[in-house]
Each structure stands twice: as C-alpha cells, then as structure tokens.
Amino acid sequence: MSMSSPHQIAVRTPTENYDIHVGQDVLVPFGQHLAELLPGRKAFVVSHPTLLDLYGPTVTGALQQAGFTTETYAVPEGETSKNLQTAADLYTHLATCGADRRSVLCAFGGGVVGDLTGFAAATYMRGIPFVQIPTTLLAMVDSSIGGKTGVNHELGKNMIGSFYPPRAVCTDIALLRSLPEREYLCGLSEIVKAGVIDDTELFTLMERETEAIRQRDEAVLTTLIERAIAVKVRVVEEDPTEQGVRAILNFGHTIGHALEAVTAYEQYSHGEAVAIGMALVAKLSEMLGLCEPEARNRLFSLLEGLGLPVAYADIDTQRLIEVMAHDKKAIDGVVQFILMRDIGSVVYRQQVPTDVLESLLVEYA
Numbered sequence: 001m002s003m004s005s006p007h008q009i010a011v012r013t014p015t016e017n018y019d020i021h022v023g024q025d026v027l028v029p030f031g032q033h034l035a036e037l038l039p040g041r042k043a044f045v046v047s048h049p050t051l052l053d054l055y056g057p058t059v060t061g062a063l064q065q066a067g068f069t070t071e072t073y074a075v076p077e078g079e080t081s082k083n084l085q086t087a088a089d090l091y092t093h094l095a096t097c098g099a100d101r102r103s104v105l106c107a108f109g110g111g112v113v114g115d116l117t118g119f120a121a122a123t124y125m126r127g128i129p130f131v132q133i134p135t136t137l138l139a140m141v142d143s144s145i146g147g148k149t150g151v152n153h154e155l156g157k158n159m160i161g162s163f164y165p166p167r168a169v170c171t172d173i174a175l176l177r178s179l180p181e182r183e184y185l186c187g188l189s190e191i192v193k194a195g196v197i198d199d200t201e202l203f204t205l206m207e208r209e210t211e212a213i214r215q216r217d218e219a220v221l222t223t224l225i226e227r228a229i230a231v232k233v234r235v236v237e238e239d240p241t242e243q244g245v246r247a248i249l250n251f252g253h254t255i256g257h258a259l260e261a262v263t264a265y266e267q268y269s270h271g272e273a274v275a276i277g278m279a280l281v282a283k284l285s286e287m288l289g290l291c292e293p294e295a296r297n298r299l300f301s302l303l304e305g306l307g308l309p310v311a312y313a314d315i316d317t318q319r320l321i322e323v324m325a326h327d328k329k330a331i332d333g334v335v336q337f338i339l340m341r342d343i344g345s346v347v348y349r350q351q352v353p354t355d356v357l358e359s360l361l362v363e364y365a
C-alpha cells in the first residue's frame with residue numbers, strides 16, 4: 001500500500017489501479033477528481049430510497065458541479081435485494097436511460113449497493129466504469145475495496161459475481177453520522193476481523209478504546225478506518241483474485257455466510273453473522289489445539305464488549321453444514337477454513353474433521 005497524499009490511498013495490482021479518497025466532506029473534491037479521470041460522462045447513481053432521501057441532492061450536486069449529468073436509481077434496501085432479479089431491473093433502467101460505455105455507475109451505499117452495482121457495471125455492455133462511494137462503516141473498510149462484486153443465489157451467498165475493480169473510491173467519513181447503530185456494529189465486526197488476521201495493534205487499540213468506539217469518537221474511528229483499509233489493501237495487492245492469501249479476508253465467513261443463507265438473509269446482517277462466525281471458528285481453532293484459550297477469550301471479550309453477537313440460536317446444525325459445502329473456498333466438496341493461531345495471525349486452507357465441526361456447532365446451537 002502506498003499513500004499518494006495524506007488522504008489518498010493507492011491500490012495497485014497488475015489489474016487494479018485506483019485511489020481511495022478518505023476524509024471528512026470529500027464528496028465535492030472527489031467529483032472533480034472523477035471528472036479528470038472520466039471526463040464528459042453521464043453518471044448513474046445507484047442507491048437506496050433512504051440514502052437518496054438523506055443525501056441525493058448532495059451526491060448528485062457534487063457530480064453536477066464537476067460537469068456530470070446525473071440520473072439516480074433506487075434499489076430496495078437489504079440483503080434480500082442483492083440478487084439477479086434486482087440486477088436485471090438495473091440493466092433495464094440503464095438501457096432505457098441510454099447508459100453506454102461512456103457512462104459511469106456510482107455505487108452510493110453499503111455493501112449491498114456496492115456489490116450489486118459493481119456486478120452490473122462488470123456485466124452491462126461487457127463492462128462499464130464504476131466508482132464506489134461507501135456510506136456504511138462496513139463498506140468503507142471492506143466492501144468498497146478489492147473489486148469483489150456479485151449477487152446471492154438461492155444456493156449460496158455471493159455465488160454469482162466477478163472481480164471488477166472500481167475506478168476510484170470516495171470514503172467520506174462524515175456520512176457515518178446518520179448510520180444506524182446496528183449497521184455501525186456490522187462495520188466494527190469487519191474491523192475486528194482485520195485486526196485478527198493481520199493487525200495486532202488494531203485489535204489492541206479496539207480493546208483499549210472499546211468505550212470510545214461505542215460512543216463513536218471520531219478520532220478513534222478515523223484511526224480504525226485507516227488501519228482496517230490498510231489491512232484490506234495490503235492483502236488485495238498481494239493476491240487480487242484470491243488465488244491464495246486473500247482467503248484470510250474470509251475469516252469467520254464460512255460459518256457466517258452459511259448462517260445468513262439458512263436464515264434467508266433475514267435474521268442476521270452480514271456483520272453480525274461474521275461476528276458469530278469468527279467467535280465459532282476461534283473456538284474451533286482452540287479445539288484443534290491451534291490457538292491458546294487466551295487468544296480466543298480476547299476475541300470473545302472484544303466482540304461482546306462492542307455489542308456484537310458470539311453465538312446463534314435455533315438453527316439446524318446439519319442444514320448449516322450442508323450450506324457450508326457450497327462455500328466458494330471448498331475444494332472437491334471439502335470446506336476450507338481460515339483458522340486462528342493468535343490475534344494477528346491466521347492460517348488458511350484448513351480442513352476440519354466433520355466430527356469436530358459438528359460437536360462445535362451442536363454446543364453452540
């Protein structure tokens with residue numbers, strides 16, 4: 001990762017080349033930057049009704065000021081709308097409104113809008129430019145970076161998609177002031193993940209500043225965001241298409257994604273499911289003798305201290321195991337886990353004996 005200026009973080013891989021513009025109230029300067037990058041374009045802002053009510057004129061104003069003509073399109077809120085039908089409706093809107101390869105899609109929202117819009121951008125007319133303007137904490141530290149785009153399928157989470165990098169990312173931290181508490185916690189979950197996989201100091205900072213984080217102290221939050229972005233960028237630059245080490249970003253997701261899917265994406269939001277997934281996989285790591293109870297306890301305590309869940313209820317263990325078999329990391333039908341060695345250190349491509357997995361899930365069900 002290289003810092004081009006205090007507020008721009010460069011993402012550079014053989015196939016990806018874009019900057020993340022981070023700061024308070026950076027929408028207007030971002031519009032100008034975009035106009036230099038993609039001059040003379042029509043911008044299609046894809047978002048949710050709530051977000052267009054809150055920020056529609058602000059975001060379209062910033063783009064218009066930079067010379068773009070704008071259109072807005074609202075997709076229904078929630079994970080259940082991240083599917084092929086919503087993508088098809090978006091294609092229809094784009095085609096009807098004359099979007100072409102000189103247009104730019106602007107994903108203004110959380111991970112749902114970002115993944116869906118990125119997927120539409122990757123596939124409409126075989127690919128048109130898109131930018132990420134994350135509005136949730138989760139999207140700022142995770143989903144807006146790294147080019148994973150996609151939608152859910154009835155057999156699994158994010159089953160249909162592609163790696164398709166954005167042309168730029170605009171991370172305006174001021175937008176977080178209106179973020180509901182539940183969504184804020186979801187973002188914290190992926191930040192805890194970043195600490196566990198690759199940044200012990202970030203994890204320790206979260207332990208020390210738990211109360212300030214709960215109070216949304218902006219100085220502490222800015223540090224968390226910058227460090228978590230740094231982890232994501234480091235990993236993605238090393239392995240942009242998940243041939244190997246990028247799998248560590250999936251820590252907690254094998255169980256987490258299955259929990260989301262078996263509950264039809266209606267019971268747990270992504271961040272909550274990942275929190276439970278991380279807690280369970282830490283326990284699994286301890287059961288397998290890979291990590292000390294102390295490290296597992298630290299993870300449980302931090303998650304609980306932040307207000308995140310560490311267990312689930314009323315879910316059929318066998319059903320969960322069946323859904324996990326569709327995980328994209330599975331090799332020849334065998335699920336591959338990311339296990340924890342310690343805070344700041346994980347191992348990927350780990351197979352877990354079925355009886356150990358079953359006893360873990362039965363204990364926590």
Ligand SMILES: NC(=O)c1ccc[n+]([C@@H]2O[C@H](COP(=O)([O-])OP(=O)(O)OC[C@H]3O[C@@H](n4cnc5c(N)ncnc54)[C@H](O)[C@@H]3O)[C@@H](O)[C@H]2O)c1
Binds near residue numbers: 048078115136
């Ligand atoms: N592509 C990736 O690398 C990646 C990484 C992590 C997660 N994801 C995906 O991201 C999705 C979860 O994203 P999410 O947690 O951002 O949830 P989300 O996209 O569903 O957004 C949560 C809700 O918060 C509201 N909201 C968003 N920003 C707001 C703001 N500033 N003020 C007020 N309300 C606001 C939205 O209207 C939305 O209903 C999942 O589908 C997950 O699979 C993808």
Ligand SMILES: O=C(O)C(=O)C[C@@H](O)[C@H](O)[C@H](O)COP(=O)(O)O
Binds near residue numbers: 146158249250
């Ligand atoms: O960027 C990645 O790589 C990740 O795994 C980040 C995850 O937080 C994210 O939820 C991602 O969408 C999961 O990807 P998937 O390939 O397991 O669907």
Ligand SMILES: [Zn+2]
Binds near residue numbers: 190
């Ligand atoms: Zn995730």
